[in-house]
Amino acid sequence: MAYSDKVVDHFNNPRNMGSFKKDEEGVGTGMVGAPECGDVMKLQIKVQNDTIVDAKFKTFGCGSAIASSSLATEWLKGKTIEEAQKIKNTDIVQELNLPPVKIHCSVLAEDAIKAALADYQKKSEAK
Amino acid sequence: MKLPIFLDNHSTTPMDPRVLETMLPFFVEKFGNAASRNHAFGWEAEEAVENARKQIAKLIKADPKEIVFTSGATESDNLALKGVLEMYKEKGHHIITSSTEHRAVLDTAKSLEAKGLATVTYLPVDKQGMVNPEDVRKAITDKTVLISVMLANNEIGTINPVQEIGRIAKEKGILFHCDATQGVGKIPVDVQAMGIDLMSFTAHKIYGPKGVGALYVRKKNPRVRIAAQMDGGGHERGMRSGTLPVPLIVGFGKACELCEQEMAKESVRLAAMRDRLQAGIMAALDECYLNGHPTNRLPGNLNISFAYVEGESLLMGMKDIALSSGSACTSATLEPSYVLRALGVGTELAHSSIRFGLGRFTTDEEIDYTIKKVIEIVNKLREMSPLYEMAKEGIDLKSVQWAAH
Numbered sequence: 001m002a003y004s005d006k007v008v009d010h011f012n013n014p015r016n017m018g019s020f021k022k023d024e025e026g027v028g029t030g031m032v033g034a035p036e037c038g039d040v041m042k043l044q045i046k047v048q049n050d051t052i053v054d055a056k057f058k059t060f061g062c063g064s065a066i067a068s069s070s071l072a073t074e075w076l077k078g079k080t081i082e083e084a085q086k087i088k089n090t091d092i093v094q095e096l097n098l099p100p101v102k103i104h105c106s107v108l109a110e111d112a113i114k115a116a117l118a119d120y121q122k123k124s125e126a127k
Numbered sequence: 128m129k130l131p132i133f134l135d136n137h138s139t140t141p142m143d144p145r146v147l148e149t150m151l152p153f154f155v156e157k158f159g160n161a162a163s164r165n166h167a168f169g170w171e172a173e174e175a176v177e178n179a180r181k182q183i184a185k186l187i188k189a190d191p192k193e194i195v196f197t198s199g200a201t202e203s204d205n206l207a208l209k210g211v212l213e214m215y216k217e218k219g220h221h222i223i224t225s226s227t228e229h230r231a232v233l234d235t236a237k238s239l240e241a242k243g244l245a246t247v248t249y250l251p252v253d254k255q256g257m258v259n260p261e262d263v264r265k266a267i268t269d270k271t272v273l274i275s276v277m278l279a280n281n282e283i284g285t286i287n288p289v290q291e292i293g294r295i296a297k298e299k300g301i302l303f304h305c306d307a308t309q310g311v312g313k314i315p316v317d318v319q320a321m322g323i324d325l326m327s328f329t330a331h332k333i334y335g336p337k338g339v340g341a342l343y344v345r346k347k348n349p350r351v352r353i354a355a356q357m358d359g360g361g362h363e364r365g366m367r368s369g370t371l372p373v374p375l376i377v378g379f380g381k382a383c384e385l386c387e388q389e390m391a392k393e394s395v396r397l398a399a400m401r402d403r404l405q406a407g408i409m410a411a412l413d414e415c416y417l418n419g420h421p422t423n424r425l426p427g428n429l430n431i432s433f434a435y436v437e438g439e440s441l442l443m444g445m446k447d448i449a450l451s452s453g454s455a456c457t458s459a460t461l462e463p464s465y466v467l468r469a470l471g472v473g474t475e476l477a478h479s480s481i482r483f484g485l486g487r488f489t490t491d492e493e494i495d496y497t498i499k500k501v502i503e504i505v506n507k508l509r510e511m512s513p514l515y516e517m518a519k520e521g522i523d524l525k526s527v528q529w530a531a532h
Contacts (some may be wrong), residue, residue, distance in 0.1 A: 011443060017511055034529035035475035035514060037439055038454060040462065042513035058513040062439040066511065
């Protein structure tokens, strides 16, 4: 299977790879997928004044899964919580030119975004 | 050193230039039909085919008359299973095979089952991928007509105790088919000593051309009969009709001759390189697991699972090395390798497996390069893996409630 140039680029030069401390102020963490399924994504956002100022990811999965989560962190930075909610997996498919068999990677990335946002909101409401 | 490097010699092999050389005259100059009995063109082709038959038979210690040419090992497997089941249907309809066979055997067995033509027992294998001969014995019923167990596995390289299975088959008077596609030309094969009645193998796995294979069909003690699955001119003693592809057969013969002459030296060289590859990788990386049997395996085979990294991403990170993975992402079925699953390898480790297949043209320099690249990419991807991070934090990944999708 041939990969699109963008997938290859994200795979070779992943953006924002790494982790925040989960209990750090303003950090929301989303972890989706399962090792048995062959992909697990951890996506984290750091929020200040309702805006995502930083994002990080770690992914166990194929090249397309890594690229999808790398792209997601790029897109999240600078967005408000509300704007971030609107990122759709189809946007990722389009941007990375993912073939049909890799659409689940984009779905997983959208799920990871949603999970990170939900975690952040749960934490801020708890205060 | 030329890139990309080919380390996928279980999938196919490059043709040996010496093989190509022997084939060339048989395309334009010596183009005759080996079945033409009335002119020199036909005689010349027939002579070349019979010479190849001898070379092939010699490699497996058979009689040349016991070689039936086919299009490849898949066809040979189909012909063996379907041909035997049809021919011996009065005697019974039970097949015994193993769960790690190649799809050409498994899917043929399933197709026979689905059509109501056979009942099939799929024997389990042990943790190293070996069939237990005693399991074969226990599975035999009065309706069993065929035992089909592979010589060496295409993914993990494990070599089965074929000789013992052959002995049990003889003792019980049941035919024994062996898919020896990965074993012939790599390890010594003796159809007499191994008690094999039918055996599938192919040219392109042993530095010969694609598109030709053979089914060994025993002629004596017992005389094995199979029902043809292809109707036509009655070639190959009526077992497989169709004009013989003379150039391919000539190449197949030469490929077998070369294996026969060079196997002893070549297998020692391959095993030494393979062991060095394994040692080089394992010395530098933790949590790498060898799949298959540690010693009783094909000399050119190495299959390793790299915990916490996914196979397809490993391949992507080493795109100048041609390899294969048991990861679901590289298969059409979205399931990770059924062979590794049959060994009891966890799904997550099956997703993380890489198969290295060394061959006649693999060099020491290529092995050095591969060791370096594997270490580099595994470290890079582990750095990127949330699972590796969790494991390093001491979290038991089995205790985590995953949000499966």
